[in-house]
Amino acid sequence: MVNSDEALFVRDSRTDAVFAGNEDETEFGLHNYLGLPVHDADGNVVGTVCALDDTARDYSADEQQKLAQLRSDVEAIVRQNPGALS
Numbered sequence: 001m002v003n004s005d006e007a008l009f010v011r012d013s014r015t016d017a018v019f020a021g022n023e024d025e026t027e028f029g030l031h032n033y034l035g036l037p038v039h040d041a042d043g044n045v046v047g048t049v050c051a052l053d054d055t056a057r058d059y060s061a062d063e064q065q066k067l068a069q070l071r072s073d074v075e076a077i078v079r080q081n082p083g084a085l086s
Helices: 023-028 061-080
Strands: 008-010 034-041 043-054
Touching: 034 061, 043 061
Parallel strands: none
Antiparallel strands: 008 034, 034 043
16 A cells, blocks of 8 residues: 555455455454555655454445545644654
8 A cells, every 4th residue: 555555445355365364364353454545744655544344344435435534634633743653
């Protein structure tokens, strides 16, 4: 995500060739991931906000919008206080 600067959705890591066996799956039983990149004031990706689940699922438009709003809130904090990530 940091390299592509795009949202990442993994419906079920158990059936995903790239994510099968990842730490979230093997250690915590989390198979589902939706993540959005968080940017600093210069547009650099500095982190993510994400939702994880222990079941394969899709996210409603409302859930996706709420995650996007959370990202916007985090980005606003980072813009107002660049040291927030230190």
